[in-house]
Amino acid sequence: QNIVPTPIKIKLIDMLSEAGLTVIEATSFVSPKWVPQMADNAEVLKGIQKFPGVNYPVLTPNIKGFQAAVAAGAKEVSVFGAASEQFTRKNTNCSIEESLQRSDEILRAARAAGIPVRGYVSCALGCPYEGKISPAKVAEITKKMYSMGCYEISLGDTIGVGTPGVMKDMLSAVIHEVPVAALAVHCHDTYGQALANTLMALQMGVSVVDSSVAGLGGCPYAQGASGNLATEDLVYMLSGLGMHTGVNLQKLLEAGTFICQALNRKTSSKVAQATCKL
Amino acid sequence: MGNVPSAVKHCLSYQQLLREHLWIGDSVAGALDPAQVPPRGPGCPHPFAHCQLVSLPETSQSSGLPEYVKIVEVGPRDGLQNEKVVIVPTDIKIEFINQLSQTGLSVIEVTSFVSSRWVPQMADHIEVMKGIHQYPGVRYPVLTPNLQGFHRAVAAGATEISVFGAASESFSKKNINCSIEESMEKFEAVVKSARHMNIPARGYVSCALGCPYEGNITPQKVTEVSKRLYGMGCYEISLGDTIGVGTPGSMRRMLENVMKEIPPSALAVHCHDTYGQALANILTALQMGINVVDSAVSGLGGCPYAKGASGNVATEDLIYMLNGLGLNTGVNLYKVMEAGDFICKAVNKTTNSKVAQASFNA
Numbered sequence: 236q237n238i239v240p241t242p243i244k245i246k247l248i249d250m251l252s253e254a255g256l257t258v259i260e261a262t263s264f265v266s267p268k269w270v271p272q273m274a275d276n277a278e279v280l281k282g283i284q285k286f287p288g289v290n291y292p293v294l295t296p297n298i299k300g301f302q303a304a305v306a307a308g309a310k311e312v313s314v315f316g317a318a319s320e321q322f323t324r325k326n327t328n329c330s331i332e333e334s335l336q337r338s339d340e341i342l343r344a345a346r347a348a349g350i351p352v353r354g355y356v357s358c359a360l361g362c363p364y365e366g367k368i369s370p371a372k373v374a375e376i377t378k379k380m381y382s383m384g385c386y387e388i389s390l391g392d393t394i395g396v397g398t399p400g401v402m403k404d405m406l407s408a409v410i411h412e413v414p415v416a417a418l419a420v421h422c423h424d425t426y427g428q429a430l431a432n433t434l435m436a437l438q439m440g441v442s443v444v445d446s447s448v449a450g451l452g453g454c455p456y457a458q459g460a461s462g463n464l465a466t467e468d469l470v471y472m473l474s475g476l477g478m479h480t481g482v483n484l485q486k487l488l489e490a491g492t493f494i495c496q497a498l499n500r501k502t503s504s505k506v507a508q509a510t511c512k513l
Numbered sequence: 514m515g516n517v518p519s520a521v522k523h524c525l526s527y528q529q530l531l532r533e534h535l536w537i538g539d540s541v542a543g544a545l546d547p548a549q550v551p552p553r554g555p556g557c558p559h560p561f562a563h564c565q566l567v568s569l570p571e572t573s574q575s576s577g578l579p580e581y582v583k584i585v586e587v588g589p590r591d592g593l594q595n596e597k598v599v600i601v602p603t604d605i606k607i608e609f610i611n612q613l614s615q616t617g618l619s620v621i622e623v624t625s626f627v628s629s630r631w632v633p634q635m636a637d638h639i640e641v642m643k644g645i646h647q648y649p650g651v652r653y654p655v656l657t658p659n660l661q662g663f664h665r666a667v668a669a670g671a672t673e674i675s676v677f678g679a680a681s682e683s684f685s686k687k688n689i690n691c692s693i694e695e696s697m698e699k700f701e702a703v704v705k706s707a708r709h710m711n712i713p714a715r716g717y718v719s720c721a722l723g724c725p726y727e728g729n730i731t732p733q734k735v736t737e738v739s740k741r742l743y744g745m746g747c748y749e750i751s752l753g754d755t756i757g758v759g760t761p762g763s764m765r766r767m768l769e770n771v772m773k774e775i776p777p778s779a780l781a782v783h784c785h786d787t788y789g790q791a792l793a794n795i796l797t798a799l800q801m802g803i804n805v806v807d808s809a810v811s812g813l814g815g816c817p818y819a820k821g822a823s824g825n826v827a828t829e830d831l832i833y834m835l836n837g838l839g840l841n842t843g844v845n846l847y848k849v850m851e852a853g854d855f856i857c858k859a860v861n862k863t864t865n866s867k868v869a870q871a872s873f874n875a
Contacts, residue, residue, distance in 0.1 A: 398834050398836075399837070400839060426830065426868050427792060427833070428830070428834055428837070430789060430790065431834060433793075434761055471788050472760050472790055475790070476760055476762040477762060504789070505787065509787045509788055
């Protein structure tokens, strides 16, 4: 909730780069009026060390943000969609159709500049306003974003309400329209279901998973509830499954300890809690 | 993830979310009328009083998962035993267990008839056993590490018992001061007596996915110990990931081995959430045909081997997943959350259940 100082953000990202992660979402080129925590986006992007082989995508909600991102040195951007009309209206003040048009504008500009674009679909397993979301709707939005040119679409359980069965049904519908190699899952742990949902996605062939060190980021829809899946816990499971991630868990834990101390908060990662025997 | 303007945070109706929330379903009771929700206490409105629960469409048949999952609630024993900070008063334990009895849970592990020298938290085992209201249709197993404990348990009214073995020699010696073989001999005596009295006996195998002293545990060892317990007459063997180090891969390998010797219908899993792996491990077990899962309300019980780490998987989070999967449990999630709220306030600790955290903070 407090605004994190720029040097702390830069250090965190550098530590994550050292831990072996290959994609680190660095910042968001959104108006500071809406998201003051990301007001220093240009400085962060310019200040971080760009490790070879590591990508640093940034969020760009509109063409203006895209241009600012490119000016600040961005080599990859992300655009956001949602499978819920109400969520899109409340979140970005426009309809799904309008939001897709905005993304399309960015995608054209990005293609011209040779910049890859990742797409996000929020509310893939449920919406705080509409409740249940049909897998067909998720498939429809995903297909649109993929055909507009997104190289990958991250399907997000924004409020963490999903369970493995719902994940399976949603992915079944989406995989009909978009190759599984172009899909990622972004599970929130608000109800403790994230890792089980992620496991189901892996069983269905998804091989890209979003997570956040120390499980940073609460849930804006339920005060006190948790948000993102903790990267440490995800890496622990993947290692146990014999899956190669290239991530050094020890260094990752150090990055998590660093940011938690800087934010004066406890980690949401169970692996981190178990490892720090204080 | 998304950019959420702060204005949004205040516009949301979390109650509306729960109303629309088809994932929290009471598949036995069907639609739960707000009027049926029990009152919380004087002047305190129920946080979910205006929410309606809708039962889930059954999808379990097509997913290869069992239709019905039995939850074995170990909060009052395993949970409270490992809450080191305070010894919970007897009347609180009794009230807690009585509340759990009204949630639809069919098995509640009540206490442990072990010497109070070793486990002071369970010293009031006789009073608890005698003090609880034994609801029809609910079973109340107790731990009995030896014949002495067994006889005292029966005298106090126990009608089901459990014995605890381990798949690790070091753990067995450190935990119960004898080798695996010696422990099996003790348990044989207990289980034999139990069977003579028509008292069912459940067997536990600790360290099924790893040991704090020995590290890796081979699936073969787990099978060997499980087979011993099953062979002596335990009707069910609960395989415990005692320190929560297991992952879906090690769970699968262990179960594959054990299921060569013991039918899945006689197996249960007891996963600890120390490394956040519990639900993923449980899902794996369900996919392999296991349909009995141990858990503890509020995720009670820390980990004696890693200070500050969590222990049991939270019953609320487990039910949430099972409901979402369309599996029948017979348990009312809201009532379980209430019991969790009660015990957390009573022992002055925050819940380890994410479902409870997300719901009670709305």
